[in-house]
Amino acid sequence: MDVNSATETTDKNALFATSSKKTLGQDDFLNLLVAQLQHQDPLDPQENSEFIAQMAQFSGLEQQVNTNDRLDQLISAQGNVEQMSAFSLLGRNVIVASEDLYLQGDSVELGFSLDGEADDVTLEVLDEDGKVVTSFSMDDLKQGYNFVSWDGTDGSGKPLEGLYSIKIKGTDSAGEDLKVQPLVKVEVNEVGVDASGSVLVTDAGNIPFSGISSVVN
Numbered sequence: 743m744d745v746n747s748a749t750e751t752t753d754k755n756a757l758f759a760t761s762s763k764k765t766l767g768q769d770d771f772l773n774l775l776v777a778q779l780q781h782q783d784p785l786d787p788q789e790n791s792e793f794i795a796q797m798a799q800f801s802g803l804e805q806q807v808n809t810n811d812r813l814d815q816l817i818s819a820q821g822n823v824e825q826m827s828a829f830s831l832l833g834r835n836v837i838v839a840s841e842d843l844y845l846q847g848d849s850v851e852l853g854f855s856l857d858g859e860a861d862d863v864t865l866e867v868l869d870e871d872g873k874v875v876t877s878f879s880m881d882d883l884k885q886g887y888n889f890v891s892w893d894g895t896d897g898s899g900k901p902l903e904g905l906y907s908i909k910i911k912g913t914d915s916a917g918e919d920l921k922v923q924p925l926v927k928v929e930v931n932e933v934g935v936d937a938s939g940s941v942l943v944t945d946a947g948n949i950p951f952s953g954i955s956s957v958v959n
Contacts, residue, residue, distance in 0.1 A: 827940075827951070828933045828940035828941075828942065828951050829933050831930045831933070831942060831954075831957065832930055832931075832932070832933060833929065833930065834929070834930055834957060834958065835927055835928065835929050835930075835957075835958040836927070836928065836929075836930055836942065836944075836949070836954050836955075836956070836957050836958065837887070837925055837926070837927050837954070837955045837956040837957070837958060838925065838926045838927075838928070838946075838949050838953050838954060838955055839923050839924075839925055839953070839955040840924065840925075840926055840949075840953065841907050841908045841909070841923075841924040842905065842906070842907050842908075842947075843905075843906055843907075843908070843926050843928075843946040843947055844904070844905050844906075844946060844947030844948075845894050845902055845903055845904060845905075845906055845945075845946065846903055846945055846947075848894055848945040849891060849892060849893045849894050849945075850891075850892055850894060850926065850927075850928055850945060850946050851889045851890070851891050851892070851926070851927040851928070852865060852867070852878075852889065852890055852892055852908055852924070852925070852926060852927075853865070853887060853888050853889030853890060853924075853925045853926075853927065854887075854888055854910050854922040854923060854924055854925055855886065855887050855888070855922065855923060855925060856883060856884070856885050856886060856888060856920075856922060857885065858885050858914060858915075859882075859883065859884060859885060859914065859915050860881075860882075860883040860912055860913070860914050860915070860920055861881060861882070861912075861913050861914060861915050861917070862879075862880075862881050862912050862913050863879070863880045863881070863883055863888070863910065863911070863912030863920065863922075864877055864878070864879050864880075864910070864911045864912060865877065865878045865880070865890060865908065865909075865910055865924075866908070866909045866910075866911070867892065867906050867907070867908060867909075868906060868907050868908075868909055869902075869904070869905075869906055870904065870905055870906075875896045875897070875902060875906070876892065876895070876896055876897055878890045878892075887925065887956075889925070889927055905947075908924035908926070909924070910922050910924055925955065926946050927958065928944040928945055928946040928949075929944060929945065930942045930943070930944055931943050931944055931945065934948070939951055939952065942954070
């Protein structure tokens with residue numbers, strides 16, 4: 743068997759195997775380009791414009807791969823910064839903008855933020871069936887954060903545990919209904935990490951790091 747023919751057959755098989763991949767990397771693209779130059783017809787060589795276009799494609803591919811690598815490095819670095827920031831919150835109180843909380847038999851501070859003064863506000867805690875388990879009434883409230891401490895019991899003093907929600911009803915000084923965001927203030931007991939990022943473990947349930955509205959000194 744002719745050696746040159748065998749070599750040519752091997753090169754063509756390698757070329758076919760490379761080109762049959764679903765995606766092409768830098769090395770694959772360069773191998774295809776070299777193989778194409780080796781097997782072109784010397785009586786009909788590749789046009790310069792076509793060759794330049796293919797080199798431009800290779801250059802663009804290389805830049806894209808480098809950009810993806812840098813993005814991966816940036817995302818990893820941001821994740822590390824988030825984890826360090828989350829660990830710095832251990833033992834501190836954080837304010838979370840959420841109407842839901844998971845009670846575990848401990849006291850918790852519930853509240854809301856006001857853009858202006860309020861004449862009358864009622865904060866209700868509801869169970870999973872929508873039943874009110876306890877409520878708090880407040881009046882003559884000022885702008886900013888407003889909180890009330892709840893010992894985690896119902897109206898009869900029975901300790902509660904499970905998923906609950908907060909509902910705010912009230913009016914401002916002009917008698918207009920208020921639209922406010924319920925808040926939960928709770929201490930960070932542990933810090934964990936899952937697929938979504940850093941998670942703060944508190945007596946009001948697990949809170950994603952991104953869910954923090956404020957940190958209390």
